[in-house]
Amino acid sequence: MSLKKREHITTKGLDDYFLGIYNAFKFVRLFFREVFKPPFEFKEIIRQCYEIGYKSLPLITLTGFVTGIVFTKQSRPSLVEFGAASWLPGLIAIAVVRALAPLVTALISAGKIGSNIGAELGSMRVSEQIDAMEVSAINPFKFLVVTRVTATTLMIPVLMMYFAFVGLLGSFLNVNQNEHTSFIAFFQSAFSPISFLDVFTGLFKSIMYGFTIGMVGCYKGYNASRGTEGVGKAANMSVVISMFLIFIEEIVIVQISNWIRIA
Amino acid sequence: MEKLNKSDIIKEQVISIQGLYKSFGENSVLNGIDLTIHKGENVVILGRSGSGKSVLIKIIAGLLKPDKGIVNVLGMDIGSIDEKQLLKLRLKIGFSFQNSALYDSMSVRENLEFPLIRNSRHLTKKEIDHAVEEVLEDVHLHQTINQMPSELSGGQRKRIGIARTLILRPEIMLYDEPTAGLDPITCITINELINEVQERYHTSSIIITHDLTCAKATGDRVAMLLDGRFVAQGNFDEIFNTEEETVKQFYDYNFIN
Numbered sequence: 001m002s003l004k005k006r007e008h009i010t011t012k013g014l015d016d017y018f019l020g021i022y023n024a025f026k027f028v029r030l031f032f033r034e035v036f037k038p039p040f041e042f043k044e045i046i047r048q049c050y051e052i053g054y055k056s057l058p059l060i061t062l063t064g065f066v067t068g069i070v071f072t073k074q075s076r077p078s079l080v081e082f083g084a085a086s087w088l089p090g091l092i093a094i095a096v097v098r099a100l101a102p103l104v105t106a107l108i109s110a111g112k113i114g115s116n117i118g119a120e121l122g123s124m125r126v127s128e129q130i131d132a133m134e135v136s137a138i139n140p141f142k143f144l145v146v147t148r149v150t151a152t153t154l155m156i157p158v159l160m161m162y163f164a165f166v167g168l169l170g171s172f173l174n175v176n177q178n179e180h181t182s183f184i185a186f187f188q189s190a191f192s193p194i195s196f197l198d199v200f201t202g203l204f205k206s207i208m209y210g211f212t213i214g215m216v217g218c219y220k221g222y223n224a225s226r227g228t229e230g231v232g233k234a235a236n237m238s239v240v241i242s243m244f245l246i247f248i249e250e251i252v253i254v255q256i257s258n259w260i261r262i263a
Numbered sequence: 264m265e266k267l268n269k270s271d272i273i274k275e276q277v278i279s280i281q282g283l284y285k286s287f288g289e290n291s292v293l294n295g296i297d298l299t300i301h302k303g304e305n306v307v308i309l310g311r312s313g314s315g316k317s318v319l320i321k322i323i324a325g326l327l328k329p330d331k332g333i334v335n336v337l338g339m340d341i342g343s344i345d346e347k348q349l350l351k352l353r354l355k356i357g358f359s360f361q362n363s364a365l366y367d368s369m370s371v372r373e374n375l376e377f378p379l380i381r382n383s384r385h386l387t388k389k390e391i392d393h394a395v396e397e398v399l400e401d402v403h404l405h406q407t408i409n410q411m412p413s414e415l416s417g418g419q420r421k422r423i424g425i426a427r428t429l430i431l432r433p434e435i436m437l438y439d440e441p442t443a444g445l446d447p448i449t450c451i452t453i454n455e456l457i458n459e460v461q462e463r464y465h466t467s468s469i470i471i472t473h474d475l476t477c478a479k480a481t482g483d484r485v486a487m488l489l490d491g492r493f494v495a496q497g498n499f500d501e502i503f504n505t506e507e508e509t510v511k512q513f514y515d516y517n518f519i520n
């Protein structure tokens with residue numbers, strides 16, 4: 001391949017890359033433009049919250065519970081070695097509230113909810129249902145995208161809190177079995193090291209993750225390419241990209257909250 | 264200068280397209296389309312697969328932007344129209360999609376209610392029910408009202424798709440291959456439906472097809488699209504009595520197979 005041709009291809013790749021970022025940015029901007037504009041689709045938002053929140057409960061319950069138990073079991077030996085088994089509830093609580101609940105909930109949701117949204121909107125795009133809305137003078141962005149992004153932004157924090165609760169419950173069962181700690185004593189020592197900043201950061205992270213998952217899923221689905229393989233690609237890319245963004249957000253937010261903690 | 268046809272002066276133009284070009288990247292699809300549709304007229308557009316028929320009517324409905332040329336629909340220029348006007352215009356355009364495009368997650372009733380509720384939020388439940396029943400009656404599918412799209416046959420889906428556009432009382436109907444993939448008997452019922460819609464709702468229609476029976480049954484006028492341009496226009500017999508090789512080819516192919 002001649003040098004000139006190769007150069008042409010690289011710039012084209014770069015062009016596409018920046019064009020993609022620009023389009024994504026426009027998509028997000030359109031969201032903020034439409035979300036506060038009446039009429040509001042309350043009924044559809046509630047339906048989406050149900051779809052996204054309620055239907056994820058079994059999976060979140062399972063992972064939360066298992067995470068709580070396993071993490072407790074794995075941490076015990078090291079603490080016992082230092083004669084600090086009584087710290088177990090506090091340690092678990094810090095781990096769950098600061099890190100595990102927001103992150104694991106987000107990653108699970110990216111896999112389940114993100115791919116779902118990507119596939120659903122992708123197949124609506126490919127089968128021309130989105131065009132059909134447009135020609136009947138319905139704003140498909142408002143009806144499909146705004147409702148879903150609003151629902152994920154609201155529901156991922158709720159799922160995160162539920163995850164934390166179930167995780168601590170699992171941890172309690174294990175601690176209760178081994179150290180015979182009572183329910184009240186467990187939660188008292190679990191919550192004592194948790195600060196307002198921890199709870200606030202956890203919530204803030206979850207809101208960001210929820211927004212990210214909804215936005216990426218909708219963007220990929222809404223702009224799915226023609227043909228059935230476009231649907232699979234949209235679902236797949238939704239998961240990959242939202243997980244990638246979640247990790248970046250995690251790093252940034254943890255860094256900032258640590259600065260605040262020290263200050 | 265060409266002499267003006269008398270009927271052109273009398274009849275109102277609802278769609279007029281001049282020098283329309285559209286390409287996707289390197290792939291130029293429409294290369295200078297000229298087309299006029301008069302009020303109350305059914306115009307059939309014939310053309311091979313991939314000749315840009317769907318692209319043409321998507322431009323008319325404002326789903327795709329023209330690259331060059333004038334597309335005037337009901338007195339409004341699609342190329343330079345603003346959002347608000349486009350919404351208004353779309354209420355007057357009914358679009359029957361090639362694959363019906365019914366909303367999979369909604370029942371037939373919800374599919375039909377959806378455009379109505381969203382466009383006139385003041386309607387009472389009774390008025391909505393009435394409108395739904397009326398259009399279902401029009402397409403003779405009253406029994407399917409509570410079914411999901413996945414439970415319908417291809418022909419039923421097409422008709423529900425047509426009903427869904429009729430509920431907004433369009434002035435222009437755009438049918439994208441209304442009979443594709445259907446058996447000959449079902450095709451005839453769809454052809455009849457298209458003609459009934461023309462009579463009852465006084466619509467002007469564009470019917471895209473490569474089914475010559477459908478073209479003959481529904482078209483007041485036929486236009487033949489080839490390589491992004493109209494190569495022949497006229498009534499059905501005029502078109503297929505020409506000596507033009509490409510047109511004849513299409514005709515022969517259709518009846519041999």
Ligand SMILES: Nc1ncnc2c1ncn2[C@@H]1O[C@H](COP(=O)(O)OP(=O)(O)OP(=O)(O)O)[C@@H](O)[C@H]1O
Nearest residue numbers: 287290292310311312313314315316317318319361
């Ligand atoms: N949104 C789009 N993006 C890129 N290319 C497109 C798009 N829509 C159509 N095309 C291209 O335009 C050409 C014409 O497509 P179109 O769907 O109009 O064909 P058609 O005449 O309707 O064919 P068929 O009878 O198979 O439906 C095709 O080559 C297609 O790949």
Ligand SMILES: [Mg+2]
Nearest residue numbers: 316317361439
């Ligand atoms: Mg087509």
